[in-house]
Amino acid sequence: MHEMSLAESVVEILQEEARRQAFARVRAVWLEVGGLSHCDPEALAFCFDVVTRGTLAEGARLELLRPPGQGWCLAYSQAVEVARRGDPCPLCGSYQIQVTGGDEMRIKELEVD
Numbered sequence: 202m203h204e205m206s207l208a209e210s211v212v213e214i215l216q217e218e219a220r221r222q223a224f225a226r227v228r229a230v231w232l233e234v235g236g237l238s239h240c241d242p243e244a245l246a247f248c249f250d251v252v253t254r255g256t257l258a259e260g261a262r263l264e265l266l267r268p269p270g271q272g273w274c275l276a277y278s279q280a281v282e283v284a285r286r287g288d289p290c291p292l293c294g295s296y297q298i299q300v301t302g303g304d305e306m307r308i309k310e311l312e313v314d
């Protein structure tokens with residue numbers, strides 16, 4: 202399950218950050234998952250709850266942010282937002298779009314003790 206491995210990577214990053222920044226507890230996590238990456242918020246919340254049990258992030262609040270995907274319209278040489286892979290260009294309706302980003306995962310902000 203994709204959300205499970207996503208949640209596990211988040212916990213790994215949190216443990217790494219805790220060592221580097223010397224904090225003991227994570228209260229809240231703002232997680233950014235690019236809009237082109239499949240991610241079910243409810244499934245992710247459930248998985249996060251499961252994998253954080255017994256870790257420094259047990260009981261932490263997870264805030265999921267979904268920035269839209271980014272693309273480049275080849276017809277007009279302009280950066281555009283891409284809601285879904287395979288969608289036409291929101292500016293000109295052509296399918297000449299190069300997807301340049303939108304399936305990354307990163308932790309944007311942390312609230313820690």
Ligand SMILES: [Zn+2]
Pocket residue numbers: 274275276277290291292293294295
């Ligand atoms: Zn276009």
